[in-house]
Amino acid sequence: MLDFDQAQTLLANAAGPLQRTEHVDLTQASGRVLAADLDATVDIPPADNSAMDGYALRLADWSLDARLPIQQRCYAGDVPEPLKPGHAIRLFTGSVIPEGADVVVMQEDATEADNLVQISREPKPGQHIRRRGEDTRAGSPLLPAGTLLHAAHVALLASQGLASIPVFAQLRVGILTTGDELVQPGQPRATEQIYNSNGPMLAAMVRGMSALPVHVLHARDTETDLLAAFKTLLADCDLVLSVGGVSVGERDLVKPALAALGGELSLWKVRMKPGKPVALAQIDGKPVVSLPGNPVSAYAVFATLVTxxxxxxxxxxxxxxxxxxxxxxxxxxxxDAREEFLRVQCRVADDGGSELTPYGHQGSGVISSLPWSTGLARLPADVLVHDQDQVAYYDLRHWLA
Structure with a gap:
C-alpha cells in the first residue's frame, strides 16, 4: 500500500491545467478560475472624494465661532465648483472634493442655518477624504492567474469597469458507479438491493468544486458494460471517476476494463482508513481515478485525494x-495500522479553543455521519492517540470547495 502523502502527491500531479480558456461575462464569473494575470485599469477612487456626509472647507478658515457661507450643495456624481476662500461646500458620501478644500467635516459636527454652517469641533488635516488611487492604482497588479473567483473578486473586477474576463474552461468530469446490487433513487427496490447514493453524492461534490458532472452513468458488473461506459466518459470528459469494483473480488472488473482500454495503473491501494482501494490510470492522456464503493470511503477519498x-x-x-x-x-x-480519517465535528471547547468530537459510529457505510461532520481528523498510522492529543484537521468547507 502507498502512504497517504505519496498517494496525494501522485494524484495531484496526474494531470496539468486545462489548456482551454474562454471569456465569460462578469456576472457569470463566480466559481470560475482566472486564466490570466489582470492589472488595474483605473485609479480607485478615480478622484479625491468624501467619506462622509458633511462639509468641505479650508482648515485655515475654521474657527470655533466662524459661520461659513455654503457656496454649493454637491451630490455624488456632481462636479463641484472650486471652493472660495472663507466658504464651505455641502458634500455627501462619494462627492468629489472641491479644488481648494483640504478637509471634510461630518455633518454631526456642524450646525447649518440661514445657508451658513458653524463647525463645533476643530478638524484634523485631511480628515474624511478618500484619496485618488488609495484602493487601486491603474497599472498595478490586480488579481493573478489561478484565482478562484468569488463575489469579492467580482466586486474588485467590476470596479475596474471590466465586463468580461478570461477564465479556464470548466473541468468536465464523468462519474461511473458499478454494482449489480445498486438501484437508482426513485426506482423500485428489492430486499437484496440498495439505492445508489454514490452517483448523486459525487455529482454534488463535483458541482461544489465548480466543475461540471457531464455524465453520471451506472454499469453492471460485466466487462462489456464497463468498457462501453468508460468509452463514453473518456470521449466527453477531462477526468473520469469510477466508484466500486476496484478491489480483488471475482466481480471487481474495473481494473481489467481499464487495462483493456490501454490504461496503466500508477496507484492501487492507499494506506488510509476508510478508503484503501484506490486506483489511478491514464487513458489517452486523461486521468481515471477509481474510488472505493462504500459511500463514506468514496467521500473521504474524493475530499482528500481527488480534490x-x-x-x-x-x-x-x-x-x-x-x-x-x-x-x-x-x-x-x-x-490503527493505517492512517485513519475520522468523521468529526469541530466544536468550541470550554476553554474557548477548538476541539474535534468523532461521530459515534465510524463504519464506512454509515452515511448519516457525513452531513453531521464538519471535517476529517487524520490519525497517524501505528501511533496510539489519546484524548486531547493534537491531530491534523481537514476542514471540509475548504477541502470540498
Missing part, C-alpha cells in the same frame, strides 16, 4: 487547502 487533482486541472494556484492541528476528544485511545 487537489481537480484544482490543478482547473488551473487554480492553490492546490492544497490548509490543514490545522486541533485537539481530539476520544473516550479511549485509538490506534
Amino acid at each position: 487537489p487533482l481537480m484544482r490543478r486541472m482547473q488551473g487554480r494556484a492553490e492546490i492544497f487547502p490548509p490543514v490545522s492541528q486541533l485537539r481530539l476528544r476520544t473516550a479511549q485511545p485509538r490506534q
